[in-house]
Protein backbone atom coordinates (compact mmCIF):
# COMPACT_ATOMS: atom_id res chain seq x y z
CA UNK A 1 0.00 0.00 0.00
CA UNK A 2 2.71 2.43 1.03
CA UNK A 3 0.26 5.30 1.30
CA UNK A 4 -0.78 5.32 -2.34
CA UNK A 5 -4.34 4.14 -1.83
CA UNK A 6 -6.79 6.84 -0.89
CA UNK A 7 -10.31 5.93 0.25
CA UNK A 8 -12.36 6.68 -2.88
CA UNK A 9 -14.44 9.79 -2.43
CA UNK A 10 -18.17 9.20 -2.25
CA UNK A 11 -17.77 5.53 -1.44
CA UNK A 12 -18.84 6.05 2.11
CA UNK A 13 -20.88 8.57 4.05
CA UNK A 14 -18.85 7.84 7.16
CA UNK A 15 -16.91 10.68 8.67
CA UNK A 16 -13.64 10.03 10.40
CA UNK A 17 -11.07 11.87 12.46
CA UNK A 18 -7.51 11.00 13.36
CA UNK A 19 -6.47 12.26 16.78
CA UNK A 20 -2.92 11.93 18.07
CA UNK A 21 -0.66 12.92 20.90
CA UNK A 22 3.06 12.91 20.25
CA UNK A 23 6.12 14.21 22.09
CA UNK A 24 8.94 13.65 19.60
CA UNK A 25 7.03 13.31 16.34
CA UNK A 26 6.76 9.61 15.49
CA UNK A 27 3.09 9.30 16.48
CA UNK A 28 2.35 12.52 14.61
CA UNK A 29 4.11 11.12 11.53
CA UNK A 30 1.95 7.98 11.55
CA UNK A 31 -1.19 10.09 12.07
CA UNK A 32 -0.28 12.30 9.11
CA UNK A 33 0.38 9.31 6.84
CA UNK A 34 -2.98 7.87 7.85
CA UNK A 35 -4.58 11.22 7.12
CA UNK A 36 -3.11 11.14 3.60
CA UNK A 37 -4.29 7.56 3.07
CA UNK A 38 -7.83 7.98 4.39
CA UNK A 39 -8.57 11.64 3.70
CA UNK A 40 -9.67 12.02 7.35
CA UNK A 41 -8.67 15.24 9.12
CA UNK A 42 -5.75 14.93 11.54
CA UNK A 43 -5.88 16.73 14.90
CA UNK A 44 -3.49 17.09 17.80
CA UNK A 45 -5.35 15.96 20.93
CA UNK A 46 -4.70 19.30 22.60
CA UNK A 47 -6.76 21.06 19.90
CA UNK A 48 -9.75 18.67 20.04
CA UNK A 49 -13.00 19.57 21.78
CA UNK A 50 -15.56 16.85 22.44
CA UNK A 51 -18.18 18.74 20.43
CA UNK A 52 -15.89 18.44 17.36
CA UNK A 53 -16.68 14.71 17.47
CA UNK A 54 -20.48 15.10 17.23
CA UNK A 55 -20.79 14.11 13.57
CA UNK A 56 -17.75 11.81 13.48
CA UNK A 57 -18.41 8.07 13.03
CA UNK A 58 -14.85 6.75 13.03
CA UNK A 59 -12.14 7.84 15.46
CA UNK A 60 -8.55 6.75 15.01
CA UNK A 61 -6.57 7.61 18.13
CA UNK A 62 -2.78 7.45 18.31
CA UNK A 63 -0.73 7.84 21.48
CA UNK A 64 2.88 7.17 22.42
CA UNK A 65 3.81 4.87 25.25
CA UNK A 66 5.39 6.34 28.39
CA UNK A 67 6.23 3.91 31.18
CA UNK A 68 3.91 1.27 29.64
CA UNK A 69 0.90 3.61 29.35
CA UNK A 70 -0.64 4.91 26.15
CA UNK A 71 -0.62 8.68 26.44
CA UNK A 72 -4.00 10.29 25.82
CA UNK A 73 -5.84 7.21 27.08
CA UNK A 74 -7.13 9.25 30.04
CA UNK A 75 -8.83 11.65 27.63
CA UNK A 76 -10.51 8.75 25.82
CA UNK A 77 -11.66 7.28 29.14
CA UNK A 78 -12.94 10.64 30.40
CA UNK A 79 -14.97 11.21 27.24
CA UNK A 80 -15.97 7.59 26.65
CA UNK A 81 -19.69 8.33 27.11
CA UNK A 82 -19.57 10.65 24.11
CA UNK A 83 -17.34 8.33 22.11
CA UNK A 84 -18.65 4.83 22.78
CA UNK A 85 -21.22 4.87 19.98
CA UNK A 86 -18.46 5.45 17.40
CA UNK A 87 -16.03 3.04 15.80
CA UNK A 88 -12.81 3.56 17.70
CA UNK A 89 -9.38 2.36 16.61
CA UNK A 90 -6.36 2.98 18.81
CA UNK A 91 -2.73 2.77 17.78
CA UNK A 92 0.29 3.20 20.00
CA UNK A 93 3.91 3.92 19.24
CA UNK A 94 6.56 2.46 21.49
CA UNK A 95 10.12 1.31 21.72
CA UNK A 96 8.70 -2.22 21.98
CA UNK A 97 8.04 -4.08 18.75
CA UNK A 98 4.36 -4.73 17.90
CA UNK A 99 5.08 -8.45 18.35
CA UNK A 100 6.39 -7.91 21.90
CA UNK A 101 3.92 -9.27 24.46
CA UNK A 102 4.46 -6.02 26.40
CA UNK A 103 2.14 -4.28 23.94
CA UNK A 104 -0.78 -6.27 25.41
CA UNK A 105 0.17 -4.78 28.78
CA UNK A 106 0.18 -1.28 27.27
CA UNK A 107 -3.44 -1.79 26.28
CA UNK A 108 -4.41 -3.35 29.61
CA UNK A 109 -2.80 -0.62 31.70
CA UNK A 110 -4.40 2.11 29.61
CA UNK A 111 -8.04 1.00 29.28
CA UNK A 112 -10.54 -0.93 31.42
CA UNK A 113 -12.09 -4.11 29.94
CA UNK A 114 -15.36 -2.40 28.91
CA UNK A 115 -13.40 -0.01 26.65
CA UNK A 116 -10.90 -2.65 25.47
CA UNK A 117 -13.68 -4.83 24.13
CA UNK A 118 -15.03 -1.95 22.01
CA UNK A 119 -11.81 -0.77 20.38
CA UNK A 120 -9.47 -2.17 17.77
CA UNK A 121 -5.81 -1.85 18.80
CA UNK A 122 -2.71 -1.65 16.62
CA UNK A 123 0.68 -1.33 18.31
CA UNK A 124 3.33 0.27 16.08
CA UNK A 125 7.02 0.80 16.59
CA UNK A 126 8.11 4.38 17.17
CA UNK A 127 11.39 6.19 17.52
CA UNK A 128 13.82 7.00 20.31
CA UNK A 129 16.25 9.60 18.98
CA UNK A 130 18.75 10.11 21.79
CA UNK A 131 19.89 13.46 20.37
CA UNK A 132 16.36 14.85 20.57
CA UNK A 133 15.40 13.69 24.08
CA UNK A 134 15.02 16.48 26.61
CA UNK A 135 17.17 16.35 29.73
CA UNK A 136 14.53 14.67 31.88
CA UNK A 137 13.77 11.92 29.33
CA UNK A 138 17.46 11.44 28.62
CA UNK A 139 18.13 10.99 32.34
CA UNK A 140 15.18 8.60 32.66
CA UNK A 141 16.66 6.45 29.88
CA UNK A 142 20.05 6.45 31.58
CA UNK A 143 18.59 5.52 34.97
CA UNK A 144 16.41 2.79 33.42
CA UNK A 145 19.38 1.30 31.60
CA UNK A 146 21.29 1.12 34.91
CA UNK A 147 18.35 -0.27 36.91
CA UNK A 148 17.24 -2.79 34.27
CA UNK A 149 20.55 -3.63 32.64
CA UNK A 150 19.35 -7.14 31.71
CA UNK A 151 16.22 -5.93 29.97
CA UNK A 152 16.71 -6.20 26.18
CA UNK A 153 14.14 -3.48 25.38
CA UNK A 154 15.66 -0.99 27.83
CA UNK A 155 19.09 -1.71 26.34
CA UNK A 156 17.79 -1.19 22.83
CA UNK A 157 16.07 2.08 23.74
CA UNK A 158 19.21 3.32 25.48
CA UNK A 159 21.04 2.98 22.15
CA UNK A 160 18.26 4.62 20.14
CA UNK A 161 15.57 3.09 17.94
CA UNK A 162 14.02 4.08 14.65
CA UNK A 163 11.13 1.79 13.81
CA UNK A 164 8.90 4.28 12.01
CA UNK A 165 7.84 2.73 8.70
CA UNK A 166 4.94 3.77 6.54
CA UNK A 167 4.11 0.22 5.53
CA UNK A 168 3.54 -0.65 9.21
CA UNK A 169 0.21 1.13 8.69
CA UNK A 170 -1.01 -1.27 6.00
CA UNK A 171 -2.93 -3.51 8.37
CA UNK A 172 -4.44 -0.54 10.22
CA UNK A 173 -5.49 1.04 6.94
CA UNK A 174 -7.15 -2.20 5.83
CA UNK A 175 -9.03 -2.25 9.11
CA UNK A 176 -10.30 1.30 8.56
CA UNK A 177 -11.41 0.40 5.04
CA UNK A 178 -13.37 -2.51 6.48
CA UNK A 179 -15.35 -0.04 8.63
CA UNK A 180 -16.47 2.09 5.68
Ligand SMILES: Cc1cc2nc3c(=O)[nH]c(=O)nc-3n(C[C@H](O)[C@H](O)[C@H](O)COP(=O)(O)O)c2cc1C
Nearest residue numbers: 022023024025026027064067068094095096126127
Ligand atom coordinates in the same frame (compact mmCIF):
# COMPACT_ATOMS: atom_id res chain seq x y z
C1 LIG B 1 10.56 8.91 28.91
C2 LIG B 1 10.20 7.82 27.94
C3 LIG B 1 9.60 6.66 28.40
C4 LIG B 1 9.26 5.63 27.52
N1 LIG B 1 8.68 4.50 28.00
C5 LIG B 1 8.48 3.47 27.14
C6 LIG B 1 7.92 2.23 27.63
O1 LIG B 1 7.59 2.09 28.81
N2 LIG B 1 7.79 1.21 26.75
C7 LIG B 1 8.12 1.33 25.43
O2 LIG B 1 7.99 0.37 24.69
N3 LIG B 1 8.59 2.51 24.92
C8 LIG B 1 8.77 3.56 25.75
N4 LIG B 1 9.27 4.74 25.27
C9 LIG B 1 9.49 4.90 23.83
C10 LIG B 1 8.39 5.77 23.19
O3 LIG B 1 7.11 5.18 23.37
C11 LIG B 1 8.67 5.96 21.70
O4 LIG B 1 9.88 6.64 21.60
C12 LIG B 1 7.57 6.69 20.96
O5 LIG B 1 7.73 6.44 19.59
C13 LIG B 1 7.59 8.19 21.17
O6 LIG B 1 6.53 8.78 20.46
P1 LIG B 1 6.61 10.26 19.85
O7 LIG B 1 7.78 10.29 18.89
O8 LIG B 1 5.31 10.45 19.15
O9 LIG B 1 6.79 11.21 20.99
C14 LIG B 1 9.57 5.78 26.13
C15 LIG B 1 10.16 6.96 25.67
C16 LIG B 1 10.47 7.98 26.55
C17 LIG B 1 11.10 9.23 26.03
